[in-house]
Amino acid sequence: MRIENGEKIYPNCLTITRTVEVGGLTKSQLIQKMQQHSILMNEFGERLFAEANFTTSAKTYTLNTIELTVRDLGLPEGATTTQLFKRANDLGLELCPLELGPNLRLRYLDQPEGYSGQPSRQHQAPYGSITIASEILTEDENFPKGFYLRRIKGMLWLRWIHCR
Template structure:
């Protein structure tokens, strides 16, 4: 899974996935994540516990696109608002928050995220993939969404905090959904 860094979406190499979403409650999702030995950090648990994080009773499929900030034409990085705006201009949409646990369950072969590179404070960890989604609240101290990571062989569904001024690096990976490409089951 190599992503080219020189071209802008849709004229870049990107990774598309079709993910089945919905049909389970939050407690059922947590149970399945645990059965697959997928861990969550405190921020991920806070997202799951929030009443504003809802799940769909009906299953549906979504087409997702994984690419880097650079692949959106943002070669110097961007704030979350700039990133989401540029993605929208290119025909990509935000994902429902509930996509993250389903995507984590689908993507069990994620490459190792440590690879000898140390993470920097206030930056997306090396090897992580952030799911682009609308935050549940404007509270700067509440998690904004989820990211996927494999650390020392362990799969994680982690929540993260980032304020409006946070600048994502050009090589940070994001997953967006195709606008108007929700597939009915």
Template sequence: MRIPHKKIYPECPFISRTVEVGGLSKGELIEKLKQSSIMMNEYGKRLFASDRFTTSETKYSLETVELTVGNLGFHEGATTNQIYKRASELGLDLCPVELGPHLRLAYHDQPEGEVGNPLQKQQAPSGSITIASEILTEEDDFPKGFYLRRINGVLWLRGYRADHLHVWNADDHFIFSKK
């Protein structure tokens, strides 16, 4: 579902979800992803392998908000820092990195990206949803976080890289947590 971005959060349409997070180790999460036939790219695997990515032993509920960069008021796009700063001003928080695999396990009916919208290099893929999370390191070659995608009916949990100069498009979707 595409979310129009003419109005600014919270006066715009957005998708709210409550997700159970925590209670599983990284190994248990990987096993559950495999059991659910969820694929990961190399960047996603690198995130999991890193000591910087931790999981909570305790289960908790997280209320999330999915909206577009345009719904944050950036109709011409914005950098990650601009997006995160505006979201905070609007009462939204970054998500824990571990939300990515938990949300992927819970969200099976993600639509495919738009047909006829070819993948552009250095752009978020059509239909993808980026998890707004703390950047674990500023190293250029280390993944910055997870995004969800459905490709030819297959669910993916993918890691991505984007430097501080990368400009996200107004139609790119992000997930934040409510404060």
């Protein structure tokens, strides 16, 4: 499949795939493991972690992830979260469980630097970050919508997504 300007979209585009083991750890155990690896969380990431609706599976399972850009979904001008999720679903992709964020962060310790002096971008994911497309816990505009992974000046982060 191609969009009007000839760019390839999923599944006919370059992708990064990962197999990630998820589950088997409580939220407290995940936090402890992240601290052991010096992984940082911002205040809103901690708030999301503390939310009662954010649960972890007692049973371990494996997920296959696909890393794509919004453009890879055929949306070169960007889109709302609802539009992104619908487009991904139309292409046969599913949302990830929220617990994938901390589990992927723990397994992707060699993430390249994302800052590299790049200017911040408004209404877009930061350079070098990986946003986890997961179910939104609440429609409250002031509550975090999910996690993203980033390396900033050598430090690994699990941060929150803010979007409407």
